[in-house]
Amino acid sequence: MKTNPTPSGQTEEGSERRRQILEIAAQLFARKGYRGTSMRDIGLQAGVLGGSLYHHIKSKDALFVELHGAALDAAEERIAKAVRDQDGPWAKLQAACATLLEIQLAPDSLTTPMMNDFREVPDAVRKQLIARRDRFEDLFRVLVESLPLRPEIDRSIYRNLLLTQLNSTADWYRPGRLKPADLAAQIVAIFRQG
Amino acid sequence: MKTNPTPSGQTEEGSERRRQILEIAAQLFARKGYRGTSMRDIGLQAGVLGGSLYHHIKSKDALFVELHGAALDAAEERIAKAVRDQDGPWAKLQAACATLLEIQLAPDSLTTPMMNDFREVPDAVRKQLIARRDRFEDLFRVLVESLPLRPEIDRSIYRNLLLTQLNSTADWYRPGRLKPADLAAQIVAIFRQG
DNA sequence: CCTACCGATCGGTAGG
DNA sequence: CCTACCGATCGGTAGG
Numbered sequence: 487m488k489t490n491p492t493p494s495g496q497t498e499e500g501s502e503r504r505r506q507i508l509e510i511a512a513q514l515f516a517r518k519g520y521r522g523t524s525m526r527d528i529g530l531q532a533g534v535l536g537g538s539l540y541h542h543i544k545s546k547d548a549l550f551v552e553l554h555g556a557a558l559d560a561a562e563e564r565i566a567k568a569v570r571d572q573d574g575p576w577a578k579l580q581a582a583c584a585t586l587l588e589i590q591l592a593p594d595s596l597t598t599p600m601m602n603d604f605r606e607v608p609d610a611v612r613k614q615l616i617a618r619r620d621r622f623e624d625l626f627r628v629l630v631e632s633l634p635l636r637p638e639i640d641r642s643i644y645r646n647l648l649l650t651q652l653n654s655t656a657d658w659y660r661p662g663r664l665k666p667a668d669l670a671a672q673i674v675a676i677f678r679q680g
Numbered sequence: 681m682k683t684n685p686t687p688s689g690q691t692e693e694g695s696e697r698r699r700q701i702l703e704i705a706a707q708l709f710a711r712k713g714y715r716g717t718s719m720r721d722i723g724l725q726a727g728v729l730g731g732s733l734y735h736h737i738k739s740k741d742a743l744f745v746e747l748h749g750a751a752l753d754a755a756e757e758r759i760a761k762a763v764r765d766q767d768g769p770w771a772k773l774q775a776a777c778a779t780l781l782e783i784q785l786a787p788d789s790l791t792t793p794m795m796n797d798f799r800e801v802p803d804a805v806r807k808q809l810i811a812r813r814d815r816f817e818d819l820f821r822v823l824v825e826s827l828p829l830r831p832e833i834d835r836s837i838y839r840n841l842l843l844t845q846l847n848s849t850a851d852w853y854r855p856g857r858l859k860p861a862d863l864a865a866q867i868v869a870i871f872r873q874g
Numbered sequence: 875c876c877t878a879c880c881g882a883t884c885g886g887t888a889g890g
Numbered sequence: 891c892c893t894a895c896c897g898a899t900c901g902g903t904a905g906g
Binding site: 524526536546 | 886887
């Protein structure tokens with residue numbers, strides 16, 4: 487939908503240069519966190535001085551919120567599609583988990599969400615991130631609703647635990663023989679008790 | 681063992697004043713993270729200027745490492761005791777989980793571990809934290825070894841997922857009708873598939 | 875434990 | 891996009 491480039495290069499909104507900068511910033515934020523990434527760091531990677539970035543963005547805060555939102559937009563779309571392709575509540579859940587893990591564990595793109603360092607972020611930013619994340623999690627709320635779970639399981643806690651699991655995997659996962667899809671299978675195997 | 685106070689007040693190692701400062705620092709680090717807590721913040725809570733803290737500690741880094749170590753020491757001791765009091769692998773695991781959650785979710789003491797913001801911390805500090813945490817996790821390695829798990833479950837991944845779950849609960853838990861022990865029961869109910 | 879300060883770094887801006 | 895800078899804040903220190 488927005489993949490084909492606009493006619494020519496202007497310095498505003500959707501410019502290619504701006505997209506490059508967003509991608510660089512997303513990678514740095516994902517690796518070093520919000521506070522651990524300075525505007526000068528981003529500038530260094532982009533080949534300009536920190537101050538020059540302000541031609542393309544309004545503030546560090548707005549940049550972070552925009553990246554977070556774009557990442558969740560992309561993730562929602564990919565997950566919804568993966569879920570559509572499956573039949574049965576557990577197959578749908580596993581597809582959603584595998585897709586989210588693939589996105590989270592491939593930290594090389596604009597689409598990597600950053601759901602983990604809310605505590606590092608200014609209060610005003612945090613509020614926006616939480617609101618957006620809550621909407622994102624509705625996707626999983628629906629999936630968990632349709633699971634056939636034992637009655638003693640609290641679905642709200644269950645969903646929280648599952649999402650926590652998915653979101654914090656990036657903290658310890660290292661690429662190797664264990665693929666994201668394998669990990670998703672293990673997680674669902676655990677969460678799918680008889 | 682170290683609970684009764686030393687004869688009188690000196691300004692060195694084990695002074696009461698120092699203990700107060702460590703407690704204040706631990707709370708702030710737990711709430712705001714490593715980078716989000718300045719020495720001036722700690723001083724403000726302690727009623728002194730930031731620079732004055734350096735009579736009691738060597739550096740911010742050393743302070744954080746010391747707090748992390750002390751918290752894990754205390755947690756290990758409490759968990760080992762709780763495990764000893766139970767029979768059977770699942771009962772032992774649940775006791776360990778409940779104890780760890782109780783510690784993590786009562787953020788008002790020197791004993792609250794901070795296992796979550798390793799990315800915020802300087803490299804030299806991170807290495808020490810990881811080494812200490814790995815030793816701590818051996819406690820759970822032993823517990824997971826003795827579980828009767830289905831053969832298709834990878835115990836190393838299983839342990840990682842469980843610990844991730846326990847350690848990241850503090851990010852979303854809010855005190856209420858759901859007690860730490862209840863949460864531990866829910867987690868173990870999920871991880872204990874038939 | 876304070877005063878008074880250091881060098882470094884931060885997000886951000888004016889003006890070209 | 892750069893030069894040159896702002897005010898704020900950081901960890902830490904000397905000297906009392």
